[in-house]
Amino acid sequence: MSTEPPNWGTDFVDRLLDWYEEHGRRGLPWRAADASPFEVLVAELMLQQTSARQVLNVYDAFVETYPTPESILETPRERLADDIEPLGLRKRTRYFYEASEQLVAEHDGAVPNDRSELLELRGVGEYTAASVLAHGFEKDVAAVDTNVARVLSRVFGLDRETEPEANENWVVAELLLPPDRGSDYVHAFIDFGAAVCTATDPNCESCPAGPVCEFRRNEKPTG
DNA sequence: AAGACGGGGTT
C-alpha cells in the first residue's frame, strides 16, 4: 500500500496514447479528419450499444445517401428504417427523424457545438454530446462510455461498480485530458477498452499500464 | 434505480 505518486495519471495517459499510436483502430470512416459534425453525429447514434464492426457495414453507404438532416427528412420512414434496421435498436429510426427535425427547425440544419443544445436532440445523451464535441468540433472534452468507465475504475482503483453515469468518472477523465488531443484521447480509451482492458478476461499481459494498474495488482498479481 | 430495446458479430 504505497502512496500514489502524483504523476501516475499522466503517466498512464502517456502510455495509453503511445499504445493508441501503435494499436489503435485505423481507417474507421467516421474518424476521418474531414468528417463533418453531422457525419460524426450519425456515427455516434449508430454506435450506441452497437459494435464498430457492425456500423462499418452500413456507415459509408448511409452517409452518402443521407449527407444532411434535410436528406433524412425527405426520405420515407420505411426506406430509412431499411437502412438502419440491420443495426438493431429500431427506435433509432425515430431518433434520426426527430433529431433531424430539430436540427432543421432550431439550428438551420447544422449540428450545434454546444453541450446543452446537443443534449436537447432526440437520442443524444451525455456521452454522445461529449463525443460530438470532441470528434466533430475538436473540443477538449472527455466522453465517458462503458469502456472509459471500466478502464478508469480499474486503473485507478475506483469503485468497481462505477458506471458511465457516475460523476467521478467524468471528473477524472477531464482531469487527465491532455491539451489539444481530446479526440485521440477518447478514441484511445475506447480502442484500449475494446481490445485490451475488456469487460471479461482482460488481456493484462499486453497492457501498457503495467504495474500502475490497481486492478492488475489486486486481482492479477502474477500477470 | 431498474428495465427495455435489437439484429448481427463473436465465441
Added chain:
DNA sequence: AACCCAGTCTT
C-alpha cells in the same frame, strides 16, 4: 445458443 455491443429513454 448464449452473450455482447462507442447508451438513451421510459417506468
